[in-house]
Amino acid sequence: xxxxxxxxxxxxxxxxxxxxxxxxxxxxxxxxxxxxxxxxxxxxxxxxxxxxxxxxxxxxxxxxxxxxxxxxxxxxxxxxxxxxxxxxxxxxxxxxxxxxxxxxxxxxxxxxxxxxxxxxxxxxxxxxxxxxxxxxxxxxxxxxxxxxxxxxxxxxxxxxxxxxxxxxxxxxxxxxxxxxxxxxxxxxxxxxxxxxxxxxx
Amino acid sequence: xxxxxxxxxxxxxxxxxxxxxxxxxxxxxxxxxxxxxxxxxxxxxxxxxxxxxxxxxxxxxxxxxxxxxxxxxxxxxxxxxxxxxxxxxxxxxxxxxxxxxxxxxxxxxxxxxxxxxxxxxxxxxxxxxxxxxxxxxxxxxxxxxxxxxxxx
Numbered sequence: 001x002x003x004x005x006x007x008x009x010x011x012x013x014x015x016x017x018x019x020x021x022x023x024x025x026x027x028x029x030x031x032x033x034x035x036x037x038x039x040x041x042x043x044x045x046x047x048x049x050x051x052x053x054x055x056x057x058x059x060x061x062x063x064x065x066x067x068x069x070x071x072x073x074x075x076x077x078x079x080x081x082x083x084x085x086x087x088x089x090x091x092x093x094x095x096x097x098x099x100x101x102x103x104x105x106x107x108x109x110x111x112x113x114x115x116x117x118x119x120x121x122x123x124x125x126x127x128x129x130x131x132x133x134x135x136x137x138x139x140x141x142x143x144x145x146x147x148x149x150x151x152x153x154x155x156x157x158x159x160x161x162x163x164x165x166x167x168x169x170x171x172x173x174x175x176x177x178x179x180x181x182x183x184x185x186x187x188x189x190x191x192x193x194x195x196x197x198x199x200x201x
Numbered sequence: 202x203x204x205x206x207x208x209x210x211x212x213x214x215x216x217x218x219x220x221x222x223x224x225x226x227x228x229x230x231x232x233x234x235x236x237x238x239x240x241x242x243x244x245x246x247x248x249x250x251x252x253x254x255x256x257x258x259x260x261x262x263x264x265x266x267x268x269x270x271x272x273x274x275x276x277x278x279x280x281x282x283x284x285x286x287x288x289x290x291x292x293x294x295x296x297x298x299x300x301x302x303x304x305x306x307x308x309x310x311x312x313x314x315x316x317x318x319x320x321x322x323x324x325x326x327x328x329x330x331x332x333x334x335x336x337x338x339x340x341x342x343x344x345x346x347x348x349x350x351x352x353x
Binding site for chain 2: 013015031038063094104125136141143
């Protein structure tokens with residue numbers, strides 16, 4: 001096994017895949033490009049803005065998009081939301097991994113609803129990234145379109161957070177439920193919950 | 202009434218990944234790790250430049266510095282450090298982002314907590330990539346500051 005849960009001998013072939021990398025930080029874009037080259041991706045398109053990415057998805061068939069969430073003008077969330085609701089087929093369904101630094105309070109809802117296939121928080125290592133790519137490729141979740149959401153079905157088996165992912169904020173709930181802090185309910189109270197009775201008048 | 206459409210999807214990526222050839226996970230990670238190493242020195246220089254900007258923003262340029270500027274500079278450090286698994290730097294910049302974000306979303310600001318974070322970032326620049334007990338104590342201290350602001 002690799003140190004991040006993928007079997008070390010598992011073979012993956014990305015040499016035919018076309019990957020779009022979007023980040024307004026040129027250095028981060030270069031670094032990400034090198035990592036994908038290391039993964040064996042031969043066709044990568046790098047661009048420094050989501051607006052530029054809009055033009056690219058209209059003209060190029062892509063297999064994976066990796067986009068930074070925070071960018072001026074159009075951010076990563078708005079780009080994915082636009083893509084998922086566009087009439088571009090099959091581009092609208094392209095697996096899209098959103099890379100986030102710190103999720104600002106004002107952006108959390110946007111992140112949940114934008115329709116990304118996976119949101120990865122930094123710090124990320126190549127192992128984390130590769131694991132997410134394999135996961136996104138294997139999990140062919142159906143695409144859901146409704147008034148409030150367009151994107152991969154958000155309902156999938158809850159197997160807990162991905163291996164190695166710890167809560168980020170101090171007030172995040174831990175993965176383990178822990179011991180009960182209140183006394184057990186009396187049987188009569190439980191019965192009442194299961195078979196409610198009319199309150200006496 | 203809201204109409205929900207469910208569309209089955211097949212990605213080309215899945216089929217491509219299963220094709221013969223390619224790399225093993227071990228090979229891919231080793232190649233990517235080596236490629237990443239090639240960027241490490243310039244990335245650390247870029248992080249140091251950003252810390253210098255933060256020091257100026259929280260010092261000489263304080264009068265004209267906006268909360269967004271502090272948040273953006275801190276996020277810039279997280280962006281680059283986050284690609285190298287530089288955990289202590291990530292934790293400290295994450296805490297500063299959180300502090301700045303919570304304060305600005307409440308329409309408040311205080312420099313003391315920001316200053317502590319900026320000094321810690323300067324110290325962490327040369328502290329390596331592993332969270333030793335000493336560094337953990339530093340990070341815990343930063344989070345105490347951020348949590349205190351969150352609860353205020």
